Amino acid sequence: MKQITLALRDFALPSPPRGSIEAYSGSGRAAAQGREIHARVQKRRKSDPSYQAEVSVNCLLEREGYGFRIDGRMDGIFRTDPPLIEEIKSSFNIRELSRRLVDNPLEHPYSLQLFSYGYFHWREQGAIPRLRLLLVSTRGRESRELELDLDIPRFEQWLESRLKELVSEARLAEKRAARRRKESASFPFPFATPRSGQVDLMRTIQEGMGEGRAMLLQAATGLGKTVGVLFPVLKEAFSRGQRVVYVTPKNSQHAVAEDAVDRFQQAGSKIRSLTITAKGKICFKDEPLCDPGYCEYARDYYEKLHENDILAILARKRRLKSRTFRQLGEQYQVCPFELQLDASREADLVICDYNYVFAPRSALGRMTDMSIDQEGKPSLVIDEAHNLPGRAMEYYSPVLSSQHLEMLRHAMGDIHPPFNKEAQQLLDDCLATLTSCGGAGGSRPLRITPPLEPFLEQDERLRALLNRYLDSGAEMGRQDPILGLCFSWSEFTRLLEYAADPERQEFFTTWHPHGSGGAVKITCCDASEMLKECYADYGQVVAFSATLKPFDYYARLSGLDPESVRTAEFPSPFPPELRKLLLIPQVSTRYSRREANYGKIADAVRRIAGGRRGNYLVFLPSFPFLERVLELFRPPEGFVVLRQERDMKARQVEEVLERLRAGNSPTILFAVQGGSFSEGVDYAGEMVIGAFVVGPPLPNYDFQREQMREYYQKRYGAGFPYAYTIPAMARAVQAAGRVIRSETDRGLIVLMDDRFMDPEYSSAMPADWFESDVRELVSGSILKDVEEFWAGTESRRRHQEVTGEAG
Template sequence: MSERQILRLSVGELVAFSCRTGDLIADTPSGPTALEGIRAHQKLQKKRPPGSEAEYRLEVEYPFLGETIVLSGRVDIVHPQSDLHRPAQLDEIKTTYCHPEQLADSVRELHWAQLKIYGFCYLLQRQEGTGAAPDRADCLRLQMQWYNLKQKKSHPELREFAWPELEDFAHKALRSYLEWHRAWQQQRNSVRTSAHALEFPFPNFRPGQRELAISAYRCLRDGGELVAEAPTGIGKTVSTLFPAIKALGENHLDQLVYLTAKNSGRQVVRETATRLHEQGLKLSLLEIQAKDKTCACRLGLCSPDADGICPRTRGFFDRLPEARQQLLGQPLLTPEKVAAVADALQLCPFELSLQMLPWVDLVVCDFNYVFDPLVRLNSLQSDQQRRALLVDEAHNLGDRARGMYSAQLSRRGSRQAAKDCRGYPALKRAINALVRALDQWVDERPRDERFHPGPADAAAEAWLTPMDTKTTSDANHGPDAVITAAHKIMAVVSQMWEQSQSPPEEIGEWLNGLYRFLTIVGLLNDQHRCLTRRENRDAPWQEQQLKLMCISAADFLQQCFRQFHGVILFSATLRPAPYIQRQLGVAAEAPYLSLPSPFASNQLGVFLCPYLDTRYRARESAADALVELIARVYHSRPGNYLVFFPSYRFLQQVAERFAAQHPAIDLIQQTAGASEQERAAFLDRFSDNRRSLGFAIMGGIFGEGIDYVGEQLVGCILAGVGLPQVSEEQELLRQAAATGGDKVFSNGFDIAYRYPGLTRVLQAAGRVIRTETDRGVVILADARFADPFYRPLFPQHWQLQHCANGEVLSTALGNFWDTQK
């Protein structure tokens, strides 16, 4: 029988799909860690009697319902049959923080299901070579060993099973899986057939589009990584998604994962998939939305019961099969589509979407579901399938990943969490112990470790502490007491969860932050720094923060890339290439593709105005000059314009003066912490028939990822070079780059400030021209843009015009707009 006709299945996969019933138990991060589980297993395995085997390998080939199934797994301990009166015994070890009787019934049953399938495989494997099935009289002893980490005590439970009972149990599980697998395989075959026949959805390729599609296909066919800088308007989504689907149709891939940094990116993927569906593609797309926007309880659609449990999690796995059946093969599993099925069957919509992950062809989600060590999806990490990873807006990935691998504890947040634990004395004591440990850590910081990133702040102090990345047991090299206190809190919380008790809802977010802190402690490497900050030292409300900061996530990103068959990272702004490759952790030999703009150079006018100085110390005097420049640009051709500022303070300063001097111009401002409704209202002002002037923040929501087509935007003004604000974090990046021994990038200021600022500038400028018929202007309003550093980094299609003063600018703008007439 050929390899393709054999269904290879691990015992864990079979049990998770076919044997899980009852309630959806909260998958909290507070249970025993993998390291604790490994240590407990090793401890019990060392105590096994002579003749027993640890990590016993099982693999059996079993014909069933016309299929050949290869089941595999590994048993913790096997005690071979020692005499005719004592059958062989299999032991399975599970770690817990409580007595096994306090575990939920569904959890205990799932553990036993795994052990029973192991028993089925063991008796089959024992008959290998004989050609005969196990005898009905064959028996096997199965023992669950629940090891209580808190008590450091094992609680064994021993049962004896005959072959017919194990066979019946395994057959029921296999039948359930095979019925589903056949339906899924039929859907997959239709996807491959339709993908193989699919044609490019547009009559012609734009300039550069074919080159990107060919490079993407080769990368996904052969494996490896590709970095592609594709200018705005080239059609990056379809140019990467189409070749990925073709690779899927030709059986080079099993699943596609498309990552976006913003909601607008997911919308483009949906629209592209819909266009391909109209051409006959049968592909199934699943969009994963953030839990706080999907959870029925958080949306007010249901309420926890008297025990604090969401009713949609009660009996979740009993109703799941019907929901899976309804969703299988649906072309667009949007959050709304999944929610409709979830509502009908009273299931948690977010958890239902996660359950569909292995059974769809294209997963669209945020960066964190692949890269964040806390929330990444295990279904996307397994090596059972050949997956392609498409990372859109990849210029955001470096900063985002640094945040994912950093963690912070604050005194204020911890004290508030303790206050919120009324009625939970053990938890409250544990949190207060953490506050005391944090106080002690800060009080012991030596003065010679104080860190001064910029102008002295009399109300704040900062310390930089070297971290021993191999161990944190030495108090001189890490906040050992703080880490120990944090572990004790999580032990208390774990015990509560295992006893079906929930910690106060008010501290849920704080607990997630605490778990992130402990997770990062376990991942520390030489790219981490320990930053301690204290504000208002002599005040009773003094604030203290302890931050484990990642200054480069490149190694972590590379580890994630290795789990995929092919990886494509693309954006309109990925320059310079060596800097980007270093930030994103791609292999040194990975190809870098830089494509030209698909639009004519005369569609965009780029005007450099070096007579303005928007640096921080000059902003008071620059405000009036900027008001005058904005008015000139607007009046040169009234329409929709965006002005991008480096800070809200500068934005407000210029806005007040502009409104006073030009009240007739429709002015709208971006506000800090704006809701989705407020953001939508801002964008609504930029319609084809409006003449709106928008003030926004460089690098913010309105500066990238949004298509302003045609008359929706005719120009943007960039007030400054977009440098991030000076902070301890940015200074750590600068120092690390300056002292890292990198011959290519020895200038830390470029790494920490100028390159990130340039990305913001280019992203904002890229909003202006989106189609072949668009025309508009970009104004670079700062003398620093004339610096030799920037010129080689500007896009090749930019034809810069220097404007020495406002009069020259007005003339140049007039000439540009006149050529359109």
């Protein structure tokens, strides 16, 4: 008999599946709330000597050759005669939750969990216990006790139906694991010959997985990193019957992993992949609000999913992307976003954005697979991993401003009359709560103690308004002001609870005055502790990028142990003569010297680019810097000048890239480091032949950044490098990496700034940029060296044409 362990929360579900996607269903992926409420209630209960908290419970249920071991933990039991089992559930609206539980106790997960505890106790002790749900408000002191009676025959009817479902799920899980193991045995490498360096990369990953160590791998552009990482990780995960989750910092970067999947499939693999599209992009409604009163696609979602066997339809497809989910969503009136998450169980490779794994209340992290014929946990691959520390900090660093709230006021005049006056009054009260954080005033930012209680009080009032607003059936359009106010306030308040915890030194809160109001900003300097919790869901962790030095910095701020993580650097696989690296230390981008250097930069770009017609990128530290250089720039004859605009849409970025691909005329594109054109974009072949990286783009020297520097100095003894130098060099190296993307590319990289000579900066450069000293990149005759480089590449190209040699 095969034994399968299930958490009680995954066992005690309605059978057949029922319910909508909403806050009170007890189903879906709502975040676990109220741990502090549980602890407070349990502490109060312990004054009763008959009370025992957190009691482990398990029961083995056998069906059709499977043994389902159900593990749970009762919140509390009173050892009386008869005993009383109590479960604590928290919710904002406990009256509504209570009604749901009383109306259909065998159709709600919360009551089913309590019934299961009672049933297991009856099987073991032979006596039926009393059962009680204690419902506690998450935003007030209100509570409600709900007594439930365990009807054994009725419960066993549900149990029989539920076990049949579990048997079917187990058989599917067995087939899934067997298919993956079979795939591992013949998983094809998609190229006839690995690129130079790919073999070492794959060997390093295999060794790291054998040691069970997380990995941080810096691999140069053009190495074939994605395939080189995915091949050994997928093969190893499949051998355990497991899947792989591949995360990127942006949705736009999913294409790299999807291309790798194409190559694996073309080589004969039957790998199944699923790409998760952001909720806001795939939702059918004007507002991505999961409420059955507002959204017909959330209403009765679980019944529709079951009755139409939609997951079976999806399981037959080898490539799942947004179009499929939208088509099925429209056909069966189900939420396409939620459908992605439910379908991810069957996928061998899930491709998604960072936030599905690392953000607070991450959706994918709460998905559970039935573990049968599997070993360990899924594997996690983190692409462009140099972005992870900063991105994770952003998740926990919201800002709430009076300007944002005031923008909602005008739209509230169009709200249905029963709500517009109340909404206006609540908006006024929220603004008063926000501006009170400024204290006596002043024109400078200041660090404040988070005023948690006033924010919680307003949050409670806003939630009450939102519940009534949704229940009213009022028509809601895009950017509904009540939804905007309630959601922005609630999200900020939730994270303010982190910042208000005195033990969390990595958070600080600041007040920023402006005009007639101001903004409260929560800053997370270090999200490593939260990231560590996310890794618990995964067995193997492989993080890679072209920019991960110094390794200690990225390991610490990514939540990995610098002492145990395996690190390695893999240089460019291409001959060094294909790339010319130059450093011009006569230029300075230091703030005090910028005015004298704008013209020098413009002139150097003009003269160097004029040596060979083609497309060039000029990466500047910021938009104001870009604008000053561009004012003084005079392009070489025949060159077209383009520039990156602030807040460019994806369509506008693609239009610029298409002009570079077309190559109709030599072009110089001015852009910013860390922007849309400097990371995650492949400029293949003649699309770009040179890049100018002007200065390390140090973050703004301001009050907030200085607070971060103090934290890093106190915690890690490296204040300035962690707050300024290392983040800047990551952007600079990424920008430089846009040039050489394949074995046939030739390109020029020019670094401009005397600070690149400083060991604090040069230590973050790839090892293959120079042999022993960064001064090797300084030329005594720049234009002559550039001319000779281009002449040499042209001679090499002609030689290859004659001899038939590859790149």
